[in-house]
Amino acid sequence: MTTSNHRFTEAERRGLYRAIHERRDVRSQFLPDRIPPDVLARLLEAAHHAPSVGFMQPWDFIVIESRSVRETVLAMHEQENQKAAERFEGERQEHYRSLKLQGIMESPLNLCITCDRSRGGPHVLGRNSIVETDLFSTCMAVQNLWLAARAEGIGVGWVSILDQEQISTVLNLPEHVYPLAYLCLGYVSEFLDQPELEAKGWRSRLPLSDLVHGDKWGQPLATRWSDAL
């Protein structure tokens, strides 16, 4: 077989798909082991190589080890989680309350990935009407870090049951910086085979074949892909 650098080897391809399929949102399986600085640096490099609109690179990475900051964030989460539980009723609410939805203290490291909404100045290439493209770009950085972490054997849990204004206050963020993702990072005892929400019976993965359309909302049908799914 001819090799060329624009095509991954079979092993490289398998590695990439493995990271994608075996990445998990982790909150219950964290180990206390410290993440070595060079490993954290690799994760942050991976995040920093995400695509961004107009190459604006709107992210900053706030590395949080302080127990007292994490305790404050946990208390904030508990307050928000109480409100969140009340949105469900009866058995569903009980089920919700039984779920563990964060690993703020069990993980050795928390990381807030922020989005600087003014990065790149007022006119960013590609960010005209759709001003949220800076937020989308920052999400790409989160996903890059999440996948790289999986390849390193490190679990990541995204905690969004938080009030963003409270997080901004605790982290001293200026007005134009949005706390996009509050993450918990650490080595794990295991990566579950399926999403924890699926394992606990909260919600299942939808069949891909139900989600790929040519004509669901009346669009012209280009090609039928369903046989391949």
Ligand SMILES: Cc1cc2c(cc1C)N(C[C@H](O)[C@H](O)[C@H](O)COP(=O)(O)O)c1[nH]c(=O)[nH]c(=O)c1N2
């Ligand atoms: C933007 C965003 C925000 C959150 C999440 C994800 C994303 C993308 N997820 C994780 C989510 O529940 C999880 O990704 C799905 O259940 C699928 O599981 P896997 O990620 O495949 O393990 C998540 N999980 C959790 O326990 N508490 C949370 O606050 C959040 N918040």
